[in-house]
Amino acid sequence: MPADMIKLLSANGAIPSRDCARHREALRRSLPDGLILVSGGEEIVRNNDVHYAFRQHSNFLYLAGVPEPGYRLLLDPRSGQDILFIPRIDTDHRVWLGHVAGPAETKRRFGVAEVRFQDELPGILAKLRKRYRLCYADPQAWSATRKEFGTLVNKTEKLAEALETLRAVKTPGEIELLGRANEVSAQGHLAVMRAARPGMREYELQAEFEAVCLRRGLKHQGYQPIVAAGRNGAVLHYHHNHDVLRARELLLIDAGAECGGYAADITRTFPIGGRFSQRQKDIYSIVLDAQKQCIERARPGVLSGDLHLHATRVLAEGLRHLGFLKGSIDELVLSGAVRIFFPHGIGHMLGLDVHDSLGGKRRQIPAPPHLRLRFNARLEPGFVITVEPGIYFNEALIRHKQLRRRHKGRVDFSRAEKFLDFGGVRIEDDIVIRPFGRPLNLTRVPKETAAVEAACRKAQ
Numbered sequence: 001m002p003a004d005m006i007k008l009l010s011a012n013g014a015i016p017s018r019d020c021a022r023h024r025e026a027l028r029r030s031l032p033d034g035l036i037l038v039s040g041g042e043e044i045v046r047n048n049d050v051h052y053a054f055r056q057h058s059n060f061l062y063l064a065g066v067p068e069p070g071y072r073l074l075l076d077p078r079s080g081q082d083i084l085f086i087p088r089i090d091t092d093h094r095v096w097l098g099h100v101a102g103p104a105e106t107k108r109r110f111g112v113a114e115v116r117f118q119d120e121l122p123g124i125l126a127k128l129r130k131r132y133r134l135c136y137a138d139p140q141a142w143s144a145t146r147k148e149f150g151t152l153v154n155k156t157e158k159l160a161e162a163l164e165t166l167r168a169v170k171t172p173g174e175i176e177l178l179g180r181a182n183e184v185s186a187q188g189h190l191a192v193m194r195a196a197r198p199g200m201r202e203y204e205l206q207a208e209f210e211a212v213c214l215r216r217g218l219k220h221q222g223y224q225p226i227v228a229a230g231r232n233g234a235v236l237h238y239h240h241n242h243d244v245l246r247a248r249e250l251l252l253i254d255a256g257a258e259c260g261g262y263a264a265d266i267t268r269t270f271p272i273g274g275r276f277s278q279r280q281k282d283i284y285s286i287v288l289d290a291q292k293q294c295i296e297r298a299r300p301g302v303l304s305g306d307l308h309l310h311a312t313r314v315l316a317e318g319l320r321h322l323g324f325l326k327g328s329i330d331e332l333v334l335s336g337a338v339r340i341f342f343p344h345g346i347g348h349m350l351g352l353d354v355h356d357s358l359g360g361k362r363r364q365i366p367a368p369p370h371l372r373l374r375f376n377a378r379l380e381p382g383f384v385i386t387v388e389p390g391i392y393f394n395e396a397l398i399r400h401k402q403l404r405r406r407h408k409g410r411v412d413f414s415r416a417e418k419f420l421d422f423g424g425v426r427i428e429d430d431i432v433i434r435p436f437g438r439p440l441n442l443t444r445v446p447k448e449t450a451a452v453e454a455a456c457r458k459a460q
């Protein structure tokens with residue numbers, strides 16, 4: 001994304017209200033025969049009068065762009081009218097929490113033609129429902145206003161399905177936000193590479209990453225950062241982040257901030273001492289090769305399951321070359337032997353949720369069972385996916401009795417055991433599928449071994 005485009009976005013990067021208006025219009029068009037009511041999130045009590053940090057529901061961000069709690073959105077497809085309902089805020093609330101936008105300001109800020117207070121919703125529903133037999137209300141909205149919907153039949157699953165379908169294809173505005181989340185997160189990753197020293201704790205690197213994001217106005221992480229030194233790198237969703245970094249070990253960091261709700265999802269693996277050992281380089285190069293080949297192949301019409309299959313084959317070849325696997329590539333893939341070292345999918349959709357909409361039922365294609373894939377869809381222009389192959393020496397898998405028996409002739413388990421302290425390598429970028437030609441890689445963090453070493457050396 002050009003730098004001038006990035007500057008156009010505000011510090012915390014709200015979704016442009018014209019994009020939300022388009023999302024609402026698309027939803028009205030896909031559900032033309034019923035009143036649509038969508039709830040924003042409410043604050044959740046942690047204890048007494050302390051709440052968890054509020055993060056708006058993704059569907060509500062998509063349709064309204066409102067980051068605060070206590071809102072609802074009503075879409076009336078027959079009239080094309082949208083009404084945003086805001087909480088009626090009392091003085092006490094203002095004393096503690098300061099300014100809260102009233103109707104006029106809300107209209108300007110979110111570009112919704114009509115803004116009303118929440119307590120007006122029942123009266124308005126009672127009037128509008130007369131023109132319909134159906135409604136599409138999410139479960140929260142339905143349980144709060146069921147009475148006011150009268151005899152309307154609620155098709156809540158159709159609403160969820162329609163939003164799933166729409167959210168899969170990202171608009172240019174959404175891609176800008178994903179790009180901005182990536183740009184800031186990239187700086188976080190570089191800061192982490194520069195800061196890492198033997199003797200530090202994993203959480204110090206987490207602090208480094210989050211500080212960069214926060215300083216740039218991104219308050220939320222898309223998910224709990226994974227900062228995993230040495231053998232922790234083999235734990236796919238490691239989250240303790242409290243171990244000591246040791247010289248000659250690898251550090252795997254999977255972290256991404258969100259911007260306007262849109263998440264970056266980036267993983268890098270680098271040597272804590274700033275230099276890859278030969279055996280680290282051997283494994284790393286296989287993963288990098290698989291990743292680059294899969295990115296190159298991420299084009300419209302390609303099945304995401306075929307990307308996964310391709311990655312599996314490249315990893316199998318590399319691992320066979322290094323003596324961890326034996327036999328034909330077909331057999332290693334079909335038998336599931338490669339899964340001992342690559343026990344997850346090649347990637348997932350990315351958007352307002354880090355594991356975003358799979359695109360709706362219509363797009364799901366059942367994958368061959370031996371691949372064990374949740375995400376198998378034909379890629380379309382506007383899809384944003386992660387591409388994240390990895391090789392892990394995971395103790396639970398390598399010491400698994402049944403797996404050892406099943407793959408006895410295919411996997412050199414005693415060789416794998418010698419690598420248990422190695423941990424894992426994962427390399428993950430965020431990729432936009434374009435209508436023609438090569439995909440757009442939003443992630444600009446060094447990944448070639450020489451560039452990674454250079455980034456680690458910078459301040460040393």
Ligand SMILES: [Mn+2]
Binds near residue numbers: 348386388428
């Ligand atoms: Mn991911």
